[in-house]
Amino acid sequence: AQKVTQAQTEISVVEKEDVTLDCVYETRDTTYYLFWYKQPPSGELVFLIRRNSFDEQNEISGRYSWNFQKSTSSFNFTITASQVVDSAVYFCALLQLTGANSKLTFGKGITLSVRP
Amino acid sequence: DVKVTQSSRYLVKRTGEKVFLECVQDMDHENMFWYRQDPGLGLRLIYFSYDVKMKEKGDIPEGYSVSREKKERFSLILESASTNQTSMYLCATLRDRGVQPQHFGDGTRLSIL
Numbered sequence: 021a022q023k024v025t026q027a028q029t030e031i032s033v034v035e036k037e038d039v040t041l042d043c044v045y046e047t048r049d050t051t052y053y054l055f056w057y058k059q060p061p062s063g064e065l066v067f068l069i070r071r072n073s074f075d076e077q078n079e080i081s082g083r084y085s086w087n088f089q090k091s092t093s094s095f096n097f098t099i100t101a102s103q104v105v106d107s108a109v110y111f112c113a114l115l116q117l118t119g120a121n122s123k124l125t126f127g128k129g130i131t132l133s134v135r136p
Numbered sequence: 137d138v139k140v141t142q143s144s145r146y147l148v149k150r151t152g153e154k155v156f157l158e159c160v161q162d163m164d165h166e167n168m169f170w171y172r173q174d175p176g177l178g179l180r181l182i183y184f185s186y187d188v189k190m191k192e193k194g195d196i197p198e199g200y201s202v203s204r205e206k207k208e209r210f211s212l213i214l215e216s217a218s219t220n221q222t223s224m225y226l227c228a229t230l231r232d233r234g235v236q237p238q239h240f241g242d243g244t245r246l247s248i249l
Contacts, residue, residue, distance in 0.1 A: 029176070053235045063145075063245075065226065067237035111178065115235060122230070124238060126171075128178035 022047050024114050026127035033102055034135050041097040041130050043112030049073075053115040054088065054095045055124070060108045071095060102134045139163070140241035142227050148247045155214040157244050159227030167230040168210035169238065170194075170202065172223045179226065185210055217248045 023046040033039045045054065056068040069079060071088050079086045083100045099106055112127045143158035159168065167186050171179040171194075181194030183202040191202050199221060203211040214221055224245050228238040 026178075055237060057237075057240075063224070063226075063243040065228075065240040067239075070235070070237055072235070117235070122235070123181070124169075126179040128176060 022049075022114050022116050022123075022125045024112050024125055024127035026110075026112055026130050028130045029128070030131045030133070032133040032135065035104060036101050037134075038098060038100050039102050039132065039134075041099075041110050041112075041132070043095045043097065043127060045093050045095065045112070045114045047114060047116065049116060051117065055113040055115065056086065056095075056097050057111045057113065058108045059111065059129070065111065068097075099132075102132075104134050104136055107132060107134045140227055140229055140239050142225075142241040142244050144244050145242060146245050146247075148249060149214075149217050150249050151217060151219060153214075153217050153248075155217045155246070155248075157212040157214075157225055157227075157246070159210045159212070159241060161208055161210075161229045161239075163229060163231065163239070164207065165229040165231045165239075166207070167232075168204065169228040169230070170200075170210065170212045171226045171228065172196070173226055173243070174223050182212065219248050222246060222248045 025044045052073045054071045057065040059065050085098045087096045109129045109131050111129045114125045116123045139162045141160045149155050169184040170182045173179050180196050185191045185204045201213045224243050226243045227241040230238045
């Protein structure tokens with residue numbers, strides 16, 4: 021069975037600090053996809069990144085970076101020089117391709133608060 | 137740009153009422169999903185649909201049903217609302233079977249009194 025664990029439930033940092041959000045996943049599939057979504061107070065989930073299981077290259081997008089390590093089944097997300105606008109709930113998710121369908125399994129989310 | 141519209145942002149209903157949550161998309165996506173989000177539990181899949189009149193149970197379908205009579209609209213129905221169905225409900229869409237990210241609506245915060 022698929023599982024996504026986000027062990028951190030709430031993180032609070034002061035603006036300009038770096039922060040890392042952890043994500044550990046379990047799957048028996050050899051082909052799978054990992055996602056990070058951001059949910060600001062407005063409620064809508066905003067897609068941040070997708071990574072497939074064959075691409076272990078780390079990715080950087082501005083202040084955001086992602087570290088994918090298959091050896092530890094982790095897909096961690098780092099925000100550098102955090103800002104108040106980064107305050108949100110962040111979800112890690114695992115996509116399983118099942119026959120003709122696909123199923124997304126979410127972690128429980130991490131609430132990040134960035135204080136001025 | 138992709139647009140997923142949920143009919144209400146906030147809804148208050150009473151125990152035993154039949155409740156309809158509506159979701160409309162404008163991208164001609166085949167797949168639509170209903171999730172509920174609860175603190176400490178993340179998002180859990182209730183039902184999904186891969187085509188008009190097609191539906192599949194998700195992880196927590198009990199107490200819910202769905203309807204998809206047209207491609208652009210996916211309705212979640214609480215046949216007889218109960219207080220434990222107080223939650224945030226999120227609709228999402230996806231083109232094809234694909235590995236693209238799902239697109240989410242703003243959510244409906246439903247309170248059952």
